[in-house]
Amino acid sequence: MVLALILVLARLALPFAIRDYVNRQLREVPDYGGEVGAIHVNLWRGAYEIIDLRLVKTTGKVPVPFVYIPHMDLSIEWPQLLRGALVGEVEMVRPELNFVSGPTEELKQTGVDKGWKQTQESLFPFTINRFEIQGGIIRD
Numbered sequence: 001m002v003l004a005l006i007l008v009l010a011r012l013a014l015p016f017a018i019r020d021y022v023n024r025q026l027r028e029v030p031d032y033g034g035e036v037g038a039i040h041v042n043l044w045r046g047a048y049e050i051i052d053l054r055l056v057k058t059t060g061k062v063p064v065p066f067v068y069i070p071h072m073d074l075s076i077e078w079p080q081l082l083r084g085a086l087v088g089e090v091e092m093v094r095p096e097l098n099f100v101s102g103p104t105e106e107l108k109q110t111g112v113d114k115g116w117k118q119t120q121e122s123l124f125p126f127t128i129n130r131f132e133i134q135g136g137i138i139r140d
Contacts, residue, residue: 003014015038015041016039016040016067019039021053021112022039025122026053026055029119031081032055032056033081034056036052041074046078047074048074049072050073053068053096057109059106060108061101062100062107062110063100065096065098066097066099069093069095069096070093071094072090072092072093072095073092074123075089084133085127087127087129088130089129090132091131091133095136095137097139098119101140
């Protein structure tokens with residue numbers, strides 16, 4: 001009975017712990033900061049969903065986020081995992097990528113140069129086997 005209660009409480013706390021971890025990782029991207037609105041965990045799929053991810057430039061006066069992703073699903077591929085390979089899938093729904101050309105560095109937003117690969121690997125440490133974007137927008 002006590003073990004079942006502990007497992008239920010751990011499962012209820014898991015989305016909040018993952019959201020805090022993801023937000024900490026996004027805040028460590030040089031010259032950028034970010035946060036997510038919510039995390040949904042799907043243990044049976046080996047997946048988690050990120051809701052409302054925003055990555056914004058913190059060293060300038062750019063009026064739009066560099067990246068906004070309303071919904072992202074990150075999941076492992078069970079058949080590959082059973083064969084010993086750590087691979088996964090990423091699916092993004094309606095992501096927005098905003099490049100901004102301005103007269104000064106403070107007013108420009110041309111991309112994340114440093115630290116992004118490390119952040120991405122900390123959020124999903126698997127080889128990405130499938131990457132799908134549904135209805136994305138790139139603005140320049």
